[in-house]
Amino acid sequence: MTERFDTVNIRGRTDREHVGTKLHHTLEGSTAMLFVARFTDNPGIAERRDELLQEHFAWLANNDSVLVAGSLRGEVGGESLGGLWIIEADSMEDAEAAFQTDPFFANGLRASVELYHYVKANPERTVTL
Template sequence: MLFVIRFTDTPNSLMLREQHLEAHISWLDERRDTIRVAGSLREEPGSAPTGALWVVEADSKREVSKLYTSDPFWTNGLREGVEIYHWSKAFPDEQTPV
């Protein structure tokens, strides 16, 4: 199943993000088979991130919850909130590189 995860960052946490970015990217890289797409969300190009969006392939919502709680951004307090949604692609057979 596919899921979309939307994270909200703690306000004014750019320094915290920068401190743990390398560990976070390494963590994501180790989970490429599960986390299909990941990236920060910004109000404007070049502005500080306000959160992130992931597309995850997993068997259950519970599995998704277990996944992100070991992310260095989560364990070090960058994330203020998280929303998990089941995602149904409009064109399920289409493989689109992002």
């Protein structure tokens, strides 16, 4: 991981229920796993975030491994405090690599990231956002 983080908490590697198993979902023939990344932004980056926002959106639009992405806010209409993504990847390492070139990440806007292996309940239920 990049040294600029105060906190990096990567879960899933020691989750005894899932280590060594392949709990997969199927998406158009893929057997990749799902991961959730929760980003916390550095304080005082609102102006820089605004400058990079369109580049960040373009990056997300061209990155097929990020299935869902959005900002996290303390209150409706409030300032972004970070983000939450659902990532499709073959491994925890691939999920971690997925966000390394995101403009927000690459330009130091993120204070920390937590990465978790995600197993969706009710796998037969589809979700459309």
